[in-house]
Amino acid sequence: MSRSSFLASGTPQIQQSILDFYLQKADRFRAYFPGGEELSGSRPDFLALEGVSVQPWSGMMGCIVVEGTLTPAAKALIRERGNFDEDGCYHSLQLWSYELVNETEVLLRIEDFSVWIVFATLDELQSLEKQKLPVSEWQEISLESEEGVTPLPMDASDLKQTAQAIKEVFFPKHE
Template structure:
């Protein structure tokens, strides 16, 4: 059974930029979920949808987690990493809505997930715990 550390509010976590940067750098693919409707700037669930739709190598599938919704899957490369960084570690002078729901994978294994904009699930595989520990982050101390 897979276990994970839950960080209830990433916006209140001082280590968030460092933690997210590490996850971005070591993961190799992602999936992000969106309602299957036209983009609307007023709907925070659709934040970033046009940009992710236009990334090279994106594949789409129906998502069974919500009626009338889609999964966009693709590689984590320089362009997609920059999109995630802009939305999830915004500058104070340029607030952008965070992304609603996405997952990061490393070699096909789910290792990092964001749900409901601000809840992080960091899967506690030994290799991931070691990667974070080497960078000075004790995931267990961030839980809650």
């Protein structure tokens, strides 16, 4: 069954429901940790999980990817560190970027703490909708480049501006 990709927005409770749903379907995880301490507070805890592998990640200089089986300990750690607090605040142990994977398919990807990308089948969307999740509000996206289109290179400043714009759209400040 083919998967479509969606930008999923919502409250921490909705995100927790999405996370719990895909933790039941996934059998592996990938957690990405950049160099430096600011975004990598959970790195030692993930490295301590049994049976993980560690490799450099080509997506960012100095970044590693920790991959492993979704054991009960890994699931508990992802539940604890994979979502932001109820008040929307970030903390130093929060996961910066991670994926839940089933065999070779990515089911859920969280990037830059708050960009939730769901890769769902029609059956999964229907199941999520039955759980009262606002699936119809999610924006369907394509992660494939269009034929003949060459992506422009982005530097750290471009990425920071893009991440900020996404946060402003999906998590507006209420004044």
